[in-house]
Amino acid sequence: MADGDVILDVRGVGHAYGGFWAVRECSFDVPRGSVTGLIGPNGAGKSTLVEMLSRSLEVHAGSIVYDGMEMQRWGPERAARHGVARTFQTARVLRRTPVIENVLIGAQGQIGEQPWKAIFRRRAWAGQEEALRREARELLDWLGLRDHVDAPAGSLSGGQRRLMEIARALMARPKLILLDEPTAGVFPEMSRLIAQRVREVAADGVTILLVAHNMDFLETVADEVVCMAQGHVVARGTLDAVRTNEEVISAYLGHGSSGARRRAPEGV
Amino acid sequence: MLFFLTDLLTLGCINAIMVVSLNVQYGFAGILNVSQYMYVAIGAYVAGVTTMGRPTVPGNTWAPGWTLPWYLGLVLAGVVASGLGVVIFLFTVRRLRMDYLAIVTVASAYIIWNLIDTNYGLFNGDTGIFGVPYITGNANLSTEQYSGVVLAVAAVILGLFVWVSRRIFRSPYGRVLRGIREDEVITTAFGRTSWRAQLWVFVIGCFMAGVGGGLLIFYITAWSPAAWLPIESFALFSALVIGGSGNYWGAVFGGFLVLEGILELVRFLPSFGDPAAAGAFRLLLVGVLLIAILRYRPEGVIPERWLRWYGAPARRLWGRLRPGVSQ
Numbered sequence: 212m213a214d215g216d217v218i219l220d221v222r223g224v225g226h227a228y229g230g231f232w233a234v235r236e237c238s239f240d241v242p243r244g245s246v247t248g249l250i251g252p253n254g255a256g257k258s259t260l261v262e263m264l265s266r267s268l269e270v271h272a273g274s275i276v277y278d279g280m281e282m283q284r285w286g287p288e289r290a291a292r293h294g295v296a297r298t299f300q301t302a303r304v305l306r307r308t309p310v311i312e313n314v315l316i317g318a319q320g321q322i323g324e325q326p327w328k329a330i331f332r333r334r335a336w337a338g339q340e341e342a343l344r345r346e347a348r349e350l351l352d353w354l355g356l357r358d359h360v361d362a363p364a365g366s367l368s369g370g371q372r373r374l375m376e377i378a379r380a381l382m383a384r385p386k387l388i389l390l391d392e393p394t395a396g397v398f399p400e401m402s403r404l405i406a407q408r409v410r411e412v413a414a415d416g417v418t419i420l421l422v423a424h425n426m427d428f429l430e431t432v433a434d435e436v437v438c439m440a441q442g443h444v445v446a447r448g449t450l451d452a453v454r455t456n457e458e459v460i461s462a463y464l465g466h467g468s469s470g471a472r473r474r475a476p477e478g479v
Numbered sequence: 480m481l482f483f484l485t486d487l488l489t490l491g492c493i494n495a496i497m498v499v500s501l502n503v504q505y506g507f508a509g510i511l512n513v514s515q516y517m518y519v520a521i522g523a524y525v526a527g528v529t530t531m532g533r534p535t536v537p538g539n540t541w542a543p544g545w546t547l548p549w550y551l552g553l554v555l556a557g558v559v560a561s562g563l564g565v566v567i568f569l570f571t572v573r574r575l576r577m578d579y580l581a582i583v584t585v586a587s588a589y590i591i592w593n594l595i596d597t598n599y600g601l602f603n604g605d606t607g608i609f610g611v612p613y614i615t616g617n618a619n620l621s622t623e624q625y626s627g628v629v630l631a632v633a634a635v636i637l638g639l640f641v642w643v644s645r646r647i648f649r650s651p652y653g654r655v656l657r658g659i660r661e662d663e664v665i666t667t668a669f670g671r672t673s674w675r676a677q678l679w680v681f682v683i684g685c686f687m688a689g690v691g692g693g694l695l696i697f698y699i700t701a702w703s704p705a706a707w708l709p710i711e712s713f714a715l716f717s718a719l720v721i722g723g724s725g726n727y728w729g730a731v732f733g734g735f736l737v738l739e740g741i742l743e744l745v746r747f748l749p750s751f752g753d754p755a756a757a758g759a760f761r762l763l764l765v766g767v768l769l770i771a772i773l774r775y776r777p778e779g780v781i782p783e784r785w786l787r788w789y790g791a792p793a794r795r796l797w798g799r800l801r802p803g804v805s806q
């Protein structure tokens with residue numbers, strides 16, 4: 212990792228729902244191989260931003276440079292093929308499908324997805340399929356889902372689904388992983404497991420951008436945090452620096468936004 | 480009695496081929512094609528006009544009137560049906576959300592039905608094409624014997640199509656199709672372009688339907704617009720849902736029991752002196768059965784998940800019998 216090597220450069224990005232700019236003139240960058248936390252009160256626009264970065268939402272203003280390429284006009288398929296993997300704010304799984312098959316959806320470049328080969332040339336893909344299955348099993352094992360490999364994903368708890376989503380994202384061998392609230396509604400022990408695994412993934416050189424509210428979690432995983440409020444980036448730096456930043460405190464306490472329900476993170 | 484049996488099985492096989500063809504589209508990939516019988520019809524016409532020569536009865540016209548061997552006619556039936564499928568797919572499925580697709584496929588079927596019904600140059604308009612020779616050429620066969628011949632051919636083709644379905648189901652391709660069917664947002668977020676994956680399975684389904692239509696015309700030797708009213712697609716769909724959408728054995732079951740079985744059953748019902756009553760009874764029974772299944776067994780008689788129940792233990796056993804090969 213070269214110093215100052217940036218994998219993601221967000222430049223003045225904006226998105227409007229109807230006439231309401233949920234994200235506006237938002238700029239920051241993400242160093243390659245880092246874990247960056249995205250924090251901010253509810254409604255700050257974090258999920259909207261993540262959706263734009265995964266290319267599921269249109270970018271109405273500004274540009275996003277990912278790995279040297281302008282990606283603001285890509286579709287989500289293209290982003291995925293260039294190594295962007297994600298989880299969803301509310302976990303999305305194929306509920307009736309076994310966990311391992313769900314995870315295998317994450318794997319890119321599968322030979323057996325070509326119709327002709329799928330039907331007539333089983334030998335061309337059987338080896339790869341077996342290797343991918345083994346890899347998926349190892350990942351699930353590593354994430355504590357060993358006993359659920361063949362269970363339908365609908366039978367998993369909320370926390371287990373998030374772990375499964377992480378396994379699915381890792382199957383894509385991504386360069387950048389976007390995690391939207393990976394610890395929301397997750398038991399503390401599982402939260403700690405997620406934190407540990409996120410660090411290990413980052414140690415392998417994968418860049419991670421994650422939305423979180425839990426300060427303990429962020430303290431363990433995040434190299435730096437970006438704080439958003441009302442669609443803007445209000446602060447950027449280490450967690451300790453940001454949590455004492457006055458603009459951040461006032462954003463969480465809801466100065467000037469009467470009536471809006473704002474959730475303060477623990478420890479602020 | 481023997482003829483009754485071979486006739487039943489032959490038509491059962493042909494119906495099963497049609498339901499299997501719909502299963503790869505709707506069952507595997509969730510493509511809401513409610514005009515599948517149109518592809519059957521196109522296949523029937525193409526197989527007819529490419530093998531039966533020019534019309535000999537004055538006042539009838541069809542093109543091109545080739546005299547290809549029957550198997551080439553059958554292949555052409557599949558190719559032309561899937562060619563039409565590609566065109567309609569690229570105009571509709573690619574651009575529309577699945578819920579609108581149903582409407583567009585119905586509309587396209589009505590347009591093509593009317594074009595063929597009123598245009599006498601191509602397939603002889605509303606009179607239709609008739610006098611298709613037996614696939615055995617001029618060998619002297621009784622109806623019973625011919626029924627046995629077609630049964631053998633249809634059974635082999637049905638077996639082939641079930642095998643293809645099974646291969647798709649168990650491949651990564653089948654996995655992605657199921658993913659698209661269940662939640663397109665996930666597959667898209669992981670790099671799959673839905674329409675690209677669905678295009679091929681749609682084409683395969685149309686090909687199978689066309690071949691099914693070709694077999695049908697070789698068996699019943701005539702074809703006309705009255706034989707493929709849009710309601711037939713509804714019967715196919717019902718057969719698939721009742722049999723078990725997503726499971727190729729469910730599709731086979733639906734073809735045999737729902738389509739063919741009910742048709743035979745209706746023969747034994749009183750017709751109240753009205754020849755149209757049998758047809759109406761048939762659709763009525765299909766409709767009632769469909770409602771009952773959706774209410775009490777929404778996954779169909781043979782649900783998709785049975786494929787996994789049977790598949791996994793068998794594979795494990797196989798792995799144990801052959802050391803060194805894990806599942």
Ligand SMILES: Nc1ncnc2c1ncn2[C@@H]1O[C@H](COP(=O)(O)OP(=O)(O)O)[C@@H](O)[C@H]1O
Binds near residue numbers: 228233254255260
């Ligand atoms: N689909 C939508 N339509 C309209 N407004 C939306 C939609 N999604 C989010 N918003 C609004 O955009 C703002 C930012 O939402 P979001 O990105 O979900 O915030 P966060 O993830 O930071 O809590 C909120 O005010 C929210 O009400």
Ligand SMILES: [Mg+2]
Binds near residue numbers: 257300
């Ligand atoms: Mg959010």
